[in-house]
Amino acid sequence: MSGALRGVGLSLVEVPRFRAALERRGERMLARVFSEAELEYARRKKSGWQNLAARFAAKCAGRAALRGVLGHTLPLRGLEVARRRSGEPLLVIRSQAPGEPLELFLTLTHDADFALASVVVQGGCA
DSSP: OEEEEEEEEEEEEEHHHHHHOOOOOHHHHHHHSHHHHHHHHHTTTTTTTHHHHHHHHHHHHHHHHHHHSSOOOOEEEEEEEETTTSSOEEEETTTSSSSSSEEEEEEEEOSSEEEEEEEEEESSSO
C-alpha cells in the first residue's frame, strides 16, 4: 500500500433484517441502492440475499470511510462493489470528482445471519 491513510469504515448488517426491509420496499429500493451489475451478480448466487447484504455493508463502510476525505456523503449508488479478475471484491467510486486519486481497499464476509465489510481509504498526503 502506498500513500497516507485517509479513512476507515466498518459496517455490520443483519441479513434477515436487511432481506425483510428490501422485501417490504420492493424493486424500487433495490434500484435506488444497487447497480444493475450488483443485482445481476447476486441473482446468479445461491446466497443472493447474503451477497446483497454484504454489498450494502460495503457501501455503508465506504461512505463512512470517505465522508471525511471528500467532505460530503456519497449516495449509495455512488459506490459500486465490483470484482477484480482474481475474484477479489473491489469498491469503486462511480462519480469521483477530478483531484487526488484514492485507493479503496475492501474486505467482505457474510453468512446466513450477518454481513460485514471494512474499507480503508488511501491517497496522497493527508
